[in-house]
Amino acid sequence: MSASATDAPNCARDGENGLVQLEVTDRAPLVAVAGNPNTGKTTLFNRLTGHRAKVGNYPGVTVERLEGRLTLPGHARSARIVDVPGTYSLAARSVEEQIALWSICGLGAYERPDAVVLVVDGTQLERNLYLVLQVLELDLPVVVAVNMVDELLEQERELDADALAQDLGVPVVALSALRGSGLDELKEAVAGVLEDPARGRPGARWSPDEPDASTVVERVAAAVPDDWCAGDAERRRALALWSLLSVDDEDELEGLPEPLRRAAIDERARYEADGRCLEQYLVAGRYGWIDAHAERWTRGAGDLARKVTDRVDALLLHPLLGFATFLALMTVLFQSLFRWADPAIGAVEEVFGALGAWAEGALPAGFLRDLLVEGVIAGVGGVIVFLPQILLLFLFVAIMEGTGYMARVAFLMDRVMRSVGLHGRAFVPMLSGYACAIPAVMATRTMERRRDRMLTMMVVPLMTCSARLPVYALLIAAVFPVTGDHGFEQGLLMSAMYVFSTLVALAAAAVLGRTLFKGEHAPPIIEMPPYRLPRPLGVLRVMAERSALFVREAGTVILACTIGMWLFLSFPGEVEHSPEVAADLARVEAAQAAGEPLDDAFVTQVEARADGELLRGSYAGRLGHAIEPTIAPLGFDWQIGIGLLGAFAAREVFVSTMAVVYGMDESAAEEGDALRDEVRARTRPDGSKLYTPAVCLSLMVFFALACQCMSTLAVVKRETGGYRWPAFMFVYMTVLAWVASFVVYQSGRLLGFD
């Protein structure tokens, strides 16, 4: 997929006249914005695009791509602007890391930008300029945007933009993305470079001068494909340098020609044969140039730097106070997801319930009405219902990221999380998983490396989410005898389920981290940015963006699944009613036709029994029968099988599905006691008790481990950009659940709990 193809839909949406806009914008100049992480690149990007950037994905990888429009002063046309994932260097070992070079240089399917804006953190110029030097080597038109000059001033230092521009040989603009200063100057500089690219193409600031190294570079350069450098000898050398720093025998780069790979590995080995280190020579060369000029770029001693951060860190990373603060904050986060989101969730459910009831009354009975009420309205409600928790979690995440506290969480928790192979930052998603896996999966974005993100995503759904609680409550109540007070034991069993799920999730992380995600083990180096006040608008933006993405991309899948589930549970919709139900139905009908008064309770009860027969005769009921042989070893009959299938809509739906299966009135089931008594009384065909303690425990273990949630699968599909990972997740969790339930039920039987 080419970059211009992904742009097209956005451009069409932006203009009043889609098609004409599309024609024009396809030829509009492309500006790429690159820079180190934590440089305020996203803030600047949003400022430049007037907060109208669109979030997309880089094709084939789980890296997000922002794109928007940039209006340039004195230009009739606006430019297209796209961001490049934050990186400290262009050198890469993985597909995700190589996006930086590929998109800056226009390799492969990427469109080559007409100008590159490099955002650098003015308070850390030296390190930021390493990336700038790499891009200058590529001989692409560059504008350097020095961000955070206000922070620099607070440190009693001052930028000499002219000196920096002179040394780099490109336009340099000092700005503060946070305050919005310097933006017009930046746009002017970009317009200038687009008009006269030579202004931003001074060539390499440093090139290898050691004879052996030069020879190596020339030899590797000869292997660089011609279409990568468009006849530019300077770019050819730069790509050779990139290969020498990136390629090794274990890298996961894609689209690299074999001759180039070989040349890089062989030539480097030749250079290093006598113990020298080529990478060190190359990296030190660039830093040598930076160090030689750095004094000219900023004035002032800068002793004030870090003063505030040091004081805050002394508290927040304190062995005792730091952990106390951390625990307090995490408690607030968890409580807000688990409890404070409840009123909002209840309100959403109520609104959609009322909407459904209204539609039911307003429309004539029939397929369309049922589709609308039980498929569409229920489905949309089922999507919106996640928003309170998503908004809340991303409120916290955006504040923690914006202030720099997230890096401290990783610092504090790394030891614990690492013991099972997880990143320190995985703590927040894992904790959120106790409330709901959907926002938790979305929060894995806070981790940069794909491996950390995927690993966390794969184990988060094992945490005991709140949707499992109604199921546990029903089954726990059924485990214990009717007589006596078993509140304490019941509470204990509930706690045990939490401990169990946590241990399984951590064990799964340890196993998956050592098997599936084994190859990718470059350990994380986390920058500890200075504390900053988050920008309220930025926080709101993150919340809105994440919610919109969820509704648009995961929501559509969830909606489709809800409709599918409804069809599955209510069709073919014609069953041969049992003689008793048929007789009762006929009685009700006759009485209604004659206008005779009827006992309401009786009518409800007859209808519930009829619904139960409908469900048992539906496709889901048939599938329940079909899967019975596979779930019988776990102690489940085909009716529980229907419940398991229904629970895909959401785990708590198991409870109401069982009520319908058992021919009970749904609203009566919600009261709890009626269904519990029914469950306790349920028997197998041979007259033995169905919900024995062994069966209840087996069923609880199954719910703890199985991936009984289509919304989780939908959101994983959205986050990973394909069906591969949700498919893997579903299979591994279901297999795990089956095996564990098998062990629980069979050993329970052997121990006489059946």
Added chain:
Amino acid sequence: MTDGIPAPNAAPNAAPSAAPSPGASAAAPSALADLPSGSTARLVRVEGARAFRRRLMELGLLPGTEVRVVRRAPLGGVVEIEVRRCRLSLRLTEAAGLFVEPNAGGGA
């Protein structure tokens, strides 16, 4: 430990630093991770797996660079260092590949 970065001693073929290490003294270099919090030292050697070594160097951790140990994580395992005005947190197992010669002055 799960990341499989070879310990410096276990990787005899890890290219030792060839660049001049300014002011290298005869004293044996020690691991950065062993320095007390708050102390400053000059890097003399960066060891470890190739990709990891490259990343450290690209962040400015080059032989000859001054590095400060800011603090250790309360639970251990991670160390925060300062290099070129920038703070990084590294796992101790990886910081073990950073060798320094302690400054006579000790502090900043």
